[in-house]
Amino acid sequence: MSTPKIELLTSATPNGQKISIFLEELGTPYTVTSIDLGADEQKKPDFLEVNPNGRIPAIVDHSRGSFPVFESGAIFLYLVEHYDPDFRFHFKDANEKSEMIQWLFFQNAGVGPMQGQSNHFFRYAPEKIQYGIDRYQNETKRLYSILDTRLKDREYLVGEKYSIADISTFTWVRWAPWAGIDLGKFPRLKEWCERIEAREAVKKGLKVPSGEDQIERLRRDPNVEDPFQKWVMQGQNEIADKHGK
Secondary structure (H helix, E strand, C coil), X not given: CCCCCEEEEECCCHHHHHHHHHHHHHCCCEEEEECCHHHCHHHCHHHHHHCCCCXXXXXXXXXXXXXXXXXXXXXXXXXXXXXCCCXXXXXXXXXXXXXXXXXXXXXXXXXXXXXXXXXXHHHHCCCCCHHHHHHHHHHHHHHHHHHHHHCCCCCCCCCCXXXXXXXHHHHHHHCHHHXXXXXXXXXXXXXXXXXXXXXXXXXXXXXCCCCCCHHHHHHHCCCCCCCCHHHHHHHHHHHHHHCCC
């Protein structure tokens, strides 16, 4: 077996799962450094040298001078440039490449931030603010409806093949229940999500880094203990303290 080239610094969140899934799909040997968000390991100096923003995921490419890359969209583009020479998961054609990047940015700038806020107001806000819940759930549903329409008469978001645009979006859509969103209202999107989830590399990537898939835990027991609550609330308290509130 080849010596691992890529070090993945990650946690079991939708953004973290994107990159572990893609590394599994590529078949590129990699090692995992598990980042304990509850212990604020993403704020420690060693991690901040890799990602000054203090967020997962990040990678270090030890085959290229220990080159660090942060931000999931940037990591995808880096990995296809250096580790997907046969265009298995991206596109050679200029127009298809542009479409792929558009949908990749759609997830990074739209689905992720809006669904993340929906998660927060639905699940974590210390006081129930119905306006916030409705605002972000409705925006997430609007974005899902765009994806559902896009998938009319096509299996994947771009061209005729599964690409990084699909992987990037899949991990967030799969977490729809966490935000209180009924994926069944978007039948084409739900079918697309199930098709991707059935892939062997996806199943492996979803279990990085802990060996357990959080959504499977939620499916087994809707009342399962929330693994992210401590981390989320700790972060909110730190922001309040920093600004004297």
